[in-house]
Amino acid sequence: MSYLQLSEIKFGMTLNQVLVSPNGNMILGQGTVINEYLLSCLKEWNMKGIDVIEETAIEINLAEIEKVISDIGVSLTDSASMETHLQSAAQMHSEIETELKGIFLRAKYQGRIPLDPIISLVNMRIYPRLSRGDSFTQLHTDRVTENYLYRHALDVAFLSGYLGRWLGYEDNEVWNLTLAGLLHDIGKTRITFEMLSKPNKLNLEEFNIAKFHVHYGCQLLAQTGIIPNVVLDAVLQHHERMDGSGHPYGISGTEVSTLARIVAVADVYDTLISNRYYRRGVSPKEAIQIMKFQMEGQLDTHVLACLSESVLKLDGINRMPMLHELAM
Ligand SMILES: [Fe+2]
Structure with a gap:
């Protein structure tokens, strides 16, 4: 030093x-x-x-990383064929969670985002699966709770990507959505485990600290210098609400970026259906009801309708919400 x-x-x-x-x-x-x-x-x-x-000190070869990003469109084709050789969805989810854990821990202890493994994860493991329906169903199977932060990141990546596909977005936008979903809560790596896992409602001081994760995440990603601005906006704004009741800025309507509105729907839905060690998640259909009625006006109705349509096709998978969790 x-x-x-x-x-x-x-x-x-x-x-x-x-x-x-x-x-x-x-x-x-x-x-x-x-x-x-x-x-x-x-x-x-x-x-x-x-x-x-x-x-x-390390040498960051920005040119090389930028090339990886620019090659994404080309390698997606290869990724799709490689996908056919991957193991079962459940096993793969578990493997990805382990990879994500490594990425989040590096962000936590080294203070920087390891870009290569993240891009590889999105490019090789997540994005190619968006063209298959089994991953969406997989999100609703029995869920391991001890790795919630990583599991949630993975689920929101898939859900955001699916929503982008279903809403007819271009490939590069779906890719950005997947990346934004995967990293939307990366800023939580700077929040203590005790606070993250607290089963009770956070007090005001704790809540204000927890809210800062969107800034932390955006800062970590901005440091890379090459993450697209739309992804940074989605990370920064994923707790903003359409009626202005969100944070950090309380912006509303079209002030909230399109990608942030999609990630917000994915984030809330996955939070509601997820099992935690102190409570069980609600069923997918109950989650949609909560998002439509208890959270009326907060989420993008078009995006929510799109998710609702797919959830209604799921067979009954049953799983009590803690609504205060949705704010962090
Ligand atoms: Fe968050």
Whole structure:
């Protein structure tokens, strides 16, 4: 660890202090990896130097990562054929959850998003399954509860992708939706396990901390410098509500990005149907009823109608909601 002049800072070095922009709009946490954009911000803020952890400096090859992203359209075809050799849906979900756990833990302890495994996960494991109906049914089978954070991320990725497909979105938008769904709660890696797993309603202080996960997540993703803005918006706005009752900004209607409205529906639905160690989830049809009536006006009606149509086709799968959970 050492204090270096700004001129000595190289991309990939890890910040060893907390920095707040002069106008207070941007917070860089300890563990933030410096990239080209962040270095330009530091220069703009007239910083003379910062504390960094030199020994963990890594080379971030942005050009290479950008190429991975630009190749996505090409590799989707290969992914689809590879998909035919994958194991059963249940086994695969379990494997993906393990991969996701590694990704979330790296985000938690290294303060940065490991892009390659995430892109590979979406590209090779999740996106190709969106053309099959079994994954949607799989989301409703008996659910392991100890890995809720990862399971929920995976479910919301699938649900968001499915909704994008059913709503007739273009492939690249469906891909962005899948990525946004997978990473919508990545900011929760900066919230303590005790708070995340608290069975009772959070007090005001805890709730305000928990609400910050959308900012944390957006910050982690923005640090990569290459995650599309529509994905960043979806992560930042997935707790906004159509009637302005959401957070963090209380925006409403068309102010809420299209992708954020879809991820919000996926997020709420999966939260309602999920079993937790302190309660069981509701049935898919009950979840739709709650979203339509108890949450009337909060969710995009078009997106909700689309989900409702598919849920009604499911055979009765039964599984009590804790509505306060929907706000975090
Ligand atoms: Fe969230």
